[in-house]
Amino acid sequence: QQPVQSPQAVILREGEDAVINCSSSKALYSVHWYRQKHGEAPVFLMILLKGGEQKGHEKISASFNEKKQQSSLYLTASQLSYSGTYFCGTWDFGNEKLTFGTGTRLTIIP
């Protein structure tokens, strides 16, 4: 079963902040985040392992709450280059596969 992402789409002005949520009905081992620009392949952003850690890369960070089976991606002071579709992927216990959500389309306007 695919994890659920919200919102499905969001439009921001440059410099604004955004939060993308990802939730699963299954106990999770890890959560992955990827970004895909139009016409391109998805590109890795980060992996969060169980343990409630928070990771960051420049102005993009994420948290993972294993008890709630949720992860959130935080984009701070968004830039035009952040535009694209963001996917979370969940790796659940007992399976050896990564299941992606349906994606969140982020549009940054000047």
Place this chain on the structure above:
Amino acid sequence: EAQVTQNPRYLITVTGKKLTVTCSQNMNHEYMSWYRQDPGLGLRQIYYSMNVEVTDKGDVPEGYKVSRKEKRNFPLILESPSPNQTSLYFCASSGPSGKLFFGSGTQLSVL
């Protein structure tokens, strides 16, 4: 350069004509996987492989076959393509870190 190479980039075929999409990686990764991407449905896994000669079904395996005879190659085979298999396909591989490296994709149209 570390990469996952998929071919062809675009493919138009007719119903029932067998086709193969090739995927090769040069990173010595054990894990390889195929995904299809459709509007509103995100990336759905078709098949994956943990190592040579070890493959398993993903979430949407019907109508597809795979093989893993060599570590670097993981072809996707459609024995009898149908129009509902028209989609954008991605091959991916990963090493111990779990980070997925994707190929550039194959846009398949089945008429």
